[in-house]
Amino acid sequence: MTREELKALGLSDEQIDKVMEAHGKVVNSTKAKADKVDSLESQIEDYKTQLADRDTQLEELKKIDAEGLKAKIDELQKANETTKTEYEQKLQQQAFEHKLENALVDAKVKNAKALKALLDMDTIKLDGDVLKGLDSQLESLKESDPYLFETEEKPPNSPQIVPPGNPNGGSPTTKSLAEMSYQELADLKANNPAQFAELTKQ
Numbered sequence: 119m120t121r122e123e124l125k126a127l128g129l130s131d132e133q134i135d136k137v138m139e140a141h142g143k144v145v146n147s148t149k150a151k152a153d154k155v156d157s158l159e160s161q162i163e164d165y166k167t168q169l170a171d172r173d174t175q176l177e178e179l180k181k182i183d184a185e186g187l188k189a190k191i192d193e194l195q196k197a198n199e200t201t202k203t204e205y206e207q208k209l210q211q212q213a214f215e216h217k218l219e220n221a222l223v224d225a226k227v228k229n230a231k232a233l234k235a236l237l238d239m240d241t242i243k244l245d246g247d248v249l250k251g252l253d254s255q256l257e258s259l260k261e262s263d264p265y266l267f268e269t270e271e272k273p274p275n276s277p278q279i280v281p282p283g284n285p286n287g288g289s290p291t292t293k294s295l296a297e298m299s300y301q302e303l304a305d306l307k308a309n310n311p312a313q314f315a316e317l318t319k320q
Contacts, residue, residue, distance in 0.1 A: 127186045137187075140175045162209050169202050214244045221249055225256050226268035233259065233266050 124134045176195055180188050222230045236259060241251040260267055298306070307314040 124187070127190065128184055129187065137179060140179060143175070162206065165202075165205060165209075169198065172198060210244070214249075217244055217247075217249055218242070218252070221252055228266055228268055236263070236266075 121134055121138065124137055129137070173195070176191050176198075179191055218234075219230065222233060227233050237252075237255055242255070243250050303314075306317075
């Protein structure tokens with residue numbers, strides 16, 4: 119709301135100054151607090167406080183302003199409620215995304231973006247601190263698309279079963295280099311360099 123708009127409503131300069139001062143306090147307070155917000159929960163609580171303060175300011179303005187301005191303030195209050203709803207929905211969505219990302223990390227997902235494309239997001243709901251409808255989908259995907267998840271390291275070529283001092287006396291694996299995956303090759307090179315070197319000579 120600009121000074122020109124207030125003047126058009128028939129307010130005096132003194133009244134306009136009071137309105138702008140009150141509005142400025144709300145804006146400055148909102149910005150100062152927003153800069154200090156460092157978590158979703160504090161954002162929600164902080165914003166609720168700001169909205170309560172703003173409503174108080176608007177009620178004070180009603181007492182000192184003309185009837186036309188009261189109607190304008192009523193309009194602003196409705197807009198304020200709409201803004202509040204939209205903001206809370208945005209924070210709820212951010213909380214959902216944050217919780218989902220953490221859940222996918224805990225599930226040892228290799229590529230979260232790729233896995234999300236396979237999830238039925240409409241059936242996943244954030245209930246307090248719990249994502250309902252996610253676990254069952256993750257279990258199904260682990261069965262159908264296991265490559266999307268990290269697996270516990272179980273090197274097929276365990277160095278413990280190779281007799282000491284006899285790297286050429288038989289390989290613990292029946293795979294050739296061509297049959298081994300990149301991860302298997304990396305594990306073999308790291309855990310049994312002698313055997314890796316021998317295989318690369320063949």
